[in-house]
Structure formats: structure tokens, C-alpha cells
Amino acid sequence: MLKQLHRARGAIPSRLRRGGPLAVIAVLALLLVPTASSGNYGDPSGDNVGGAGDITAATVTGDKGTGQLVFRIAGSNIASSEQNMLFLDIDSDANPNTGNLTDGGADYSFVVDDTSYGFAHWSGSDWVAATGATVRVTGNTSQITISVNRSDLGNATDLNFSVTSLNVVVTGGTTQIGLDAAPDDGSYNYSLDANGPQINSVDVRTTPTAGPKAGKRFVIAPTALHLPPDGRTTPATITPESYSCTATLGTKKLAGSGTGGCTFAIPKKKAKKKKLTVRLTVNYQGAAKVVPLTFKVG
Numbered sequence: 451m452l453k454q455l456h457r458a459r460g461a462i463p464s465r466l467r468r469g470g471p472l473a474v475i476a477v478l479a480l481l482l483v484p485t486a487s488s489g490n491y492g493d494p495s496g497d498n499v500g501g502a503g504d505i506t507a508a509t510v511t512g513d514k515g516t517g518q519l520v521f522r523i524a525g526s527n528i529a530s531s532e533q534n535m536l537f538l539d540i541d542s543d544a545n546p547n548t549g550n551l552t553d554g555g556a557d558y559s560f561v562v563d564d565t566s567y568g569f570a571h572w573s574g575s576d577w578v579a580a581t582g583a584t585v586r587v588t589g590n591t592s593q594i595t596i597s598v599n600r601s602d603l604g605n606a607t608d609l610n611f612s613v614t615s616l617n618v619v620v621t622g623g624t625t626q627i628g629l630d631a632a633p634d635d636g637s638y639n640y641s642l643d644a645n646g647p648q649i650n651s652v653d654v655r656t657t658p659t660a661g662p663k664a665g666k667r668f669v670i671a672p673t674a675l676h677l678p679p680d681g682r683t684t685p686a687t688i689t690p691e692s693y694s695c696t697a698t699l700g701t702k703k704l705a706g707s708g709t710g711g712c713t714f715a716i717p718k719k720k721a722k723k724k725k726l727t728v729r730l731t732v733n734y735q736g737a738a739k740v741v742p743l744t745f746k747v748g
């Protein structure tokens with residue numbers, strides 16, 4: 451949290467640029483419903499401090515054909531005034547070690563208030579106004595939508611991003627900063643190909659570890675997902691939100707039970723030396739990745 455505060459504090463003077471008018475649209479609750487093909491990212495409600503708006507969710511939808519990316523940020527009391535702003539920082543090369551290193555490696559940044567927005571690019575030493583010909587910003591205090599083409603984001607295909615709500619109150623020469631950072635640490639990842647986070651690999655545990663045995667139970671479970679580097683200072687294991695299995699034993703479909711149907715009762719008869727083929731699907735933040743697994747029954 452402290453790191454986020456420093457990052458936000460340092461960013462205020464140079465990034466708050468008047469980029470254009472903010473078109474106010476009516477509240478459409480339907481817009482908040484994530485579609486099947488989008489990255490869906492959550493942030494706890496009520497974790498905002500110091501009067502800052504409370505970010506509760508973000509979705510990203512990308513069109514592979516046109517390269518248009520739509521960020522929808524939901525919350526309460528977000529981007530409500532010039533003092534209570536909303537930042538969307540984009541690490542367009544999904545590399546926290548390039549761009550503004552004190553800002554999670556961000557290469558592009560949006561700031562939105564109740565009447566206007568700014569769009570900036572990290573020059574290598576400072577935030578400078580970006581052209582943003584494809585940018586459109588709309589919304590209200592419960593949802594801000596930022597639409598931008600990847601052509602205005604260094605042709606990004608795999609990116610990291612974070613959303614920060616910042617409330618700056620100056621009273622008698624004292625500046626107080628209120629904040630909500632989403633995520634709390636590091637960045638979210640979005641890949642156009644995955645329409646959600648890029649899941650590079652999946653760690654899988656089998657029980658027993660030696661593999662399936664005729665007449666015994668065999669259980670498959672994903673234990674960790676590996677995403678691109680996200681700049682987290684305290685990385686914890688990422689586990690899928692849900693997972694499921696389909697399987698064949700030899701040429702026949704084998705039904706599973708238990709969590710995700712990933713527990714298999716291997717038949718006692720005629721199973722030995724047969725090939726067990728499992729397709730494990732993991733779901734995380736709107737992305738699905740299929741992990742093909744093959745085993746020989748012992």
C-alpha cells in the first residue's frame with residue numbers, strides 16, 4: 451500500500467493533463483455484466499481510504515481484428531472531482547522493468563475526473579502528453595469506460611495494468627492523500643489472444659504422484675498458475691478460480707467426479723497399460739487455458 455501511495459503521489463503534477471471532455475452517459479447496469487470474452491478483475495469493496503473512490507471491478511475486452519481495447523472500471527464515488535481522480539496505468543509491454551520504474555513499469559497512463567481526462571506516455575524520463583487519436587472516455591462515478599486502440603499503446607498485445615483511485619485534499623498547506631489501488635500489489639495482466647490474463651503454464655499435482663493405477667482412485671488438481679511478471683512485491687501463489695477435467699481411457703470416455711470432475715475411478719479390469727488422456731481446463735480472471743495430460747495406467 452505504501453509503495454502505491456508513493457507512486458501515486460509522485461505522479462500527480464506531471465500526469466494531470468487536460469486531454470479532452472469527458473462524455474457523461476446514463477448509468478447502464480447492463481454494461482457492468484462481464485461478457486464471456488473479457489478479462490474480469492476484482493478488487494475488494496470498502497478498502498478505499500481517505501475519501502478516495504472505491505474500485506470494485508475492472509473488465510477488459512479486446513477486438514483482435516481492430517485492436518481496440520475497452521477498459522471498464524466499476525466502483526463507487528470514482529472520478530468524482532478534480533480532487534478525487536481515477537488513474538489507469540498501462541505497462542504496455544508487460545515488463546515492469548521498462549517504462550516508469552517507480553510506477554510498476556507503466557508506459558502509458560490515463561487520469562480521469564468528473565469533466566475531463568488526460569492521457570500520457572512515459573518518455574523515458576517523464577510523463578508527456580500522448581496523442582490518443584483513438585481514445586474515448588465515458589462514464590460517471592460508478593463506472594468509467596476507457597476505449598483505446600493498441601496502436602496508441604505501442605501496439606500492445608500482452609499488457610499489465612493497474613487502476614488507482616486518488617483523493618487529494620489540501621487543507622491549510624497540508625496535503626492528504628486518499629487511495630484505493632487495484633490490485634493491492636503489482637498489476638493485472640491482459641492478453642488479446644487470451645481475452646484475459648496470459649496463463650503461461652500450470653503446475654499440476656496428481657494423487658498418487660506416480661500416476662494412475664488399475665482399480666485405484668486418481669485425482670488431478672492444478673496447484674499454481676504462472677502469469678507474466680506483474681511487479682508484485684509479495685508474490686503469492688496464483689490458483690485458478692475454477693477448473694474441470696474431461697478424460698478418455700484408451701478410446702472410451704471416462705467420467706470423473708469430485709471437484710471439476712477431476713477424480714477418476716480407474717477400472718480394475720482391462721485398464722492396465724492403457725493410455726489415460728485428460729484435458730484439464732483452468733479458469734482465471736476470464737481466461738481459460740487447456741492443459742493436455744497423458745498417463746499410462748500402471
Ligand SMILES: [Ca+2]
Pocket residue numbers: 493494495496497498504505506630
Ligand atoms: Ca476497492
Ligand SMILES: [Ca+2]
Pocket residue numbers: 541542543544545546547548549550555556557
Ligand atoms: Ca513496461
